[in-house]
Amino acid sequence: MAKSYFDPKTPDIVIKSLFQKYDTDNSGFLDRKELSSLLEDDLGLTTRQVEVYFHLLDRDGNAKISPDELCTWLRSNERFKMVNDKSRFYAVCKAVDMFKKYDKDGSQYISFEELKGLLFEHGRNIDVKSAFKSMDQDGNGKISFPEFLKWLISIFQHNDNG
Template sequence: MSSYFGPDTPDVVIKSLFKKYDTDNSGCIGRKELASLLEDDLGLTSDQADVYVHLLDKDGSAKISPDEFCAWLRSNERFSIVNDTSRFYAVSKAVEMFQKYDKDGSQCISCEEFKGLLTELGHTIDFEAAFKAIDKDGNGKVAFPEFLKWLNWVPLD
């Protein structure tokens, strides 16, 4: 399916696909709804789907907005992360680490959770300043894409 979508895909096609997976009509695609698309229709494994769910949720809301969905379909990304074994392994390990420090399961890392991560790694820096540097959108929480960028384990572009 991913080969059929690109920058020129008409809005009506993307909106129709979005509506198909927004099964609860919430206006967003939840993590389970997105996993259904990725696993059932696109044939990804549950581990691959979990990585993509984290990557596509740019704001850590645990939902994929129509804008996030549209940007992904138009990106021509073509599942490059799961198709590159070493890159997929690195991102999978980053997801595991992210989940370990997301103590409350909010799909974001708070400043306090980030402090725990840095403390466990042996850092004694100004936690709040470090957190603000990672929280690129300034919303007071670190979503997975911000976390992955901070780790700098794999190029995101």
């Protein structure tokens, strides 16, 4: 169980100080290793939980966490709910594994060609262009993990209702 002592009302200066403590290269971002140190050392998460949260926190898919991405997560109602709910955590772990499998080039994004392979492999007979366009919510021509996760959730909800 993750430590949940973090108060969402913690002042910004405290969060920025925590961020700076782990931003060891002073880049203004936390890379995977730096975020791992913060989440494991200060917040008590496991290595697998850190991997999942790295994908969830990296909203723009650039493989680094900004102070805003960290602050938004720490102030959200989500914080540790996902890792403390075993079935939800398991489902998101599976989504991370699937994302990594189809992110063939390790770019932290699913490209159009990678999505085409995913849909073909899973026997989805749908228009890849329209699927890609609907998944790429920020219109940057690539699908980040949060966009991918949202799509997976919508498929499962559609199948449950259908």
